[in-house]
Amino acid sequence: MRVALAVGLDDEHRLTGSAAYHGHEVVAACSGGDELAVRLPQLPLDRVVVAATPEHLTPRLVDAADELGVRMLVVADDEAAHRHAVRVGVIDAVDGPASWTLLEEGSSRIASAGEGVLASADAEELPPNRSAGIVVAVWGPHGSPGRTSIAIALAAELAAAGRQVVLADADTHAASVAPSLGLLDESPGFAAACRLAGTGGLDEVQFHRLAQLHRGARHPFRVLTGIGRSSRWPELGEQRVAGVLAAARQFTEVLVVDVAASLEQDEELTSDVGIPRRNAAALEVLRNADRIVAVGAADPVGITRFLRAHAELLEIVDPARVTVVVNKLRAAAIGVNPGGQVRQTLARFGGVGEPVLVPWDPAAFDAALLAGRPLADAAPRSSARAAIRELAATLEPFRPAGKVRARRGRRLA
Structure with a gap:
């Protein structure tokens, strides 16, 4: 998986050094969210890993990712980080620290959820005793x-x-x-x-x-x-x-x-x-x-x-x-x-x-x-x-x- 990073320096070094072992490729590592937002349209990537801090998770980055359809894994290390994520419109931030395991678990959850939504939409099935609204x-x-x-x-x-x-x-x-x-x-x-x-x-x-x-x-x-x-x-x-x-x-x-x-x-x-x-x-x-x-x-x-x-x-x-x-x-x-x-x-x-x-x-x-x-x-x-x-x-x-x-x-x- 091709990944771009916007995380703290320690997490950046750790993730970059272990990416190949986990089967991933880091195509960009940016010091801030606005910098990544500018580069995002030119990057060939599958996912973005972002720290839920004002420096890294910026409204500009959220808007750019939404416009381009790029999925983000937002990692929050504490309650303040979770609150910041909610303020910029991200409600599914995961608990840190950032790791490749979080990325793989997040991909599995998204895949299974997507399959469930598509299956229900195709079959047009609803729970028992519930009519369509x-x-x-x-x-x-x-x-x-x-x-x-x-x-x-x-x-x-x-x-x-x-x-x-x-x-x-x-x-x-x-x-x-x-x-x-x-x-x-x-x-x-x-x-x-x-x-x-x-x-x-x-x-x-x-x-x-x-x-x-x-x-x-x-x-x-x-x-x-x-x-x-x-x-x-x-x-x-x-x-x-x-x-x-x-x-x-x-x-x-x-x-x-x-x-x-x-x-x-x-x-x-x-x-x-x-x-x-x-x-x-x-x-x-x-x-x-x-x-x-x-x-x-x-x-x-x-x-x-x-x-x-x-x-x-x-x-x-x-x-x-x-x-x-x-x-x-x-x-x-x-x-x-x-x-x-x-x-x-x-x-x-x-x-x-x-x-x-x-x-x-x-x-x-x-x-x-x-x-x-x-x-x-x-x-x-x-x-x-x-x-x-x-x-x-x-x-x-x-x-x-x-x-x-x-x-x-x-x-x-």
Whole structure:
């Protein structure tokens, strides 16, 4: 096995001197993580051994390894090293000191885990008495229509209905679920799940370990937090996201995913197809989701943006899986009979039949944001909460909608 090292000097000398005996070749030994990150694209290697110290395990190295698909063995000598590994998004660090035995044991574990995941995916088998879960994507155009607020409130209502729910933040542009719920996002759970899915190591234990339990909610649900820095979007590759969705169907009843607004695929035309694409995560979630909640804002600008983006959405997904939600409904921005005007406009220009209308209730949403709690807990009598509760009820009986080939929608000029 060809290996690159980013470890302390003593470990470097010991590993380099004994590599041939264990059947390995050290192709590079770097004094720091950033140095190795620069050299990584040019190195012909199979694995990287890294010490879990700020000097060696750097965010730049983690990003480079993720982008190139290089597996890392992260070795932590003490509790401080384990904490540092978690801070940069590595949750599977092993206890030190570094040795070739650790590398061989790690390879065996990854191989066996990968075989198990592939076997279960091919056979589509689930444990006895457990049906496949569903994936609900929450999407909306640019302009802050309230995607994240609706996603959080929807997850809470599904949990209140007795479902086992995981809320995931797959937004590669502006992830905001964690701060909205008062959760730490130093070690993004969704990115870590993607990393494990890429190596075949995302089992049920790891999945529930990464999904934080939001205990502040009256009916708790789990959260896979999003990336705190938007520059980390390459960690959410298309195949990795698909692996997380497949795992979630086995490990939970409902996965609610908050995705970014952008649906552009132009990056494929201007770059190597092997390079990660920033919108790939959103597109992969939307293509694989059983139900899609499309959120628009109830004002002249928001409706216009929604109609144009909704037409693009229908080009890549089956319209039968889409439920339209119009948020922030108020007469002050629409005029007399705002509900009727919104329904008429959506039906005429977008072919939308029965949108779900969520009234404008800024005091309720502000109270939820201030407390870091779902809308159902912060303002249980809110009219907006009542509308979202009805939306959650439309997802019953939680059976995947039929997935026929997507029809191309009309595009507004």
